[in-house]
Amino acid sequence: MDILFEDTAIKPVVDNLVFRLHYRYTYIFFLAATLLTTLYDAIGDQIDCLTDVDSDSFNDVVNSYCFIMGTFTVDRLHGLQVGQQVPHPGVGPPEVQDSITYHTYYQWVPFVLFMQGVMFYVPHWLWKLSEGGLFRHIIQNLSIRDYLGENLGRYFKKEERFRALAKYLKRTMNGHRTWAYKFFFCELLNLGVVVATLFFTDWFLGGEFLTYGTRVFAVAGLDPENRTDPMSYVFPRMAKCTFKSFGPSGTIQVRDAMCLIAINIINEKIYLFLWVWLVLLTALTSLWMVYRLLTILLPPFRKQLLKLRVDKSVRGSLQEVLRGASLSDWLLLYSLGKNMERRVFSEFIIFLHLELTSFPGVPKDPEEELKQQLLREDFIRPEKPKERERTKRVKAYA
Template identity: 75%
Template structure:
């Protein structure tokens, strides 16, 4: 049943008009799906056998079940001193052996929480996207109308023949809302920053969850990958032990307390160690890529020439002069809107729109000049010919 559920997951890819970018999608689409699939994999106990199986030493299924459940709930432990010893000669398994009074031990009780933690972390990667969708409210999709790549290059050729009407509506909107999208832009920048905060928080929380071993987990695994398996300490068996010890106490036949020091096979760690190795690689790359993207975002915010140069790469060379004239009247939020339009519109279509927008802006400027001149002429006609109004008193 669980395998069928995993196989039913599909990634829906469409050329929908969106403001976000590829790095943003890595968080809410790919990382979210990776964590949800990892959650399913950690619950596939039927594929690996019992989640934990302890050698109680008593031929009783009911007693063995009690020991297994107790050790899974209360946790197992390994002896730190025994991890560096040779397996098969000095110790039966890494970290497994009799503990002395002064020995430090590491308890492993995290595995019962792994599915819950993975699910919550997956949801956290989706939160910035959800928050942006709530704040944005479909505004950009309404602004771009049917001028996006999907609509323009689709089967509906009517969008091509009606593009002039779309240009007119879009140009009128941009001209009327100049510098009116500041909150819209600031919220988007905040969601991008929130992506970085989520991935960094996930790294450090996972490190705390695994006892301070996650930040160096992948590096340690790759460092010993080429060494002889017989003479190396495998980091995966240290963080995710396959065999561990558990202390179970019960009453004997005479009523005295009997202490059983049992060894337990933690089968679920066979999957956990691979999942967290992949997550380590993914999170490290995602953190680096998101940090670089936020550096890029900071440059676009602080350097107007840089963001104008970015927009020039999305237009035909023949309209770059008109684009420069348009950018002289725009702010950061206006640039983000134009840049989002450029990413979602076909290059020639966006270039045509810029020509139309530039013409509308020039016409608006000419209308304002004509109106101002008309007002001046009207004022002159009501004057006495010497620059004074008739109802004004001489000095």
């Protein structure tokens, strides 16, 4: 029987969907993006520059130099018609008064994406480190939800577990404040990480990331030949590079190379997806922190949330339980309710209520109280007409 419940038990958790969006999904997205930016074999060389020198070794040096030192585009030439006025967006001879945008981030993209992904996992890691498995130890095997169906009588020694957990909560009332405050801090840290990621990425891409997605979607329906693609401005596929070397006579020769940056074909798609995801994640996390603030400041709101986790007939007992409960006690009870099946949690509230209201020397019988609660009409499954008629016959016979 113990083996059965070990197999069917759901791993108990205190966190929520928004929390998991950070350390589970966003973390994986950034690691996947890191992997994609290193798949050079799928797109060819990282960078390929055109020069007037017919030498493979010289061209390799120019390619390495331009990839490490960066390329540039002319801002004035981005609005001109491609194929007639300029060969590529932003590519052309600059004038003295022209402003030039240098692109030097290529070799840093995989490292930045990896570190940002790790940062999204840090709040979860800090929470698990500080929590130390406390909640999992408290709930033990009571986190079984739907595997048993309605046949909860098979639940192995749940009354004993209820009694032990109720005694523990009575003994440690108001004793989990540090535990709760650490959880709230990690939730706030999630918001800090996603906001910091947005602004750091904007700085990393030269101040172009915060409005990147809106500008891309704004021109999505326009004619490709008569529009300035924001992706080509932030992640140019063609750019210029100036390489200086000594000539045969020792004079400095300046070569103006035009470079194909194949890796930007992947970068532009990655950062467009990350822009959409980070904006949505920031909005969801901000709304969740507003919800968390309401649960901290409004005790009646907390009570209503917990009442939704129990059956109606137990809400009176729950009201008594919450009378002297603190914010940390509510968080612990609410987490228990999320990890228990509704009826199991309702039964536990009865045990907890009796434990909190019992006096020394005047013991109460939780099983008897539980039976009385289960007999209430709004607590048990409504009988069908045939079953109701059969019950009347049995009572008449008795």
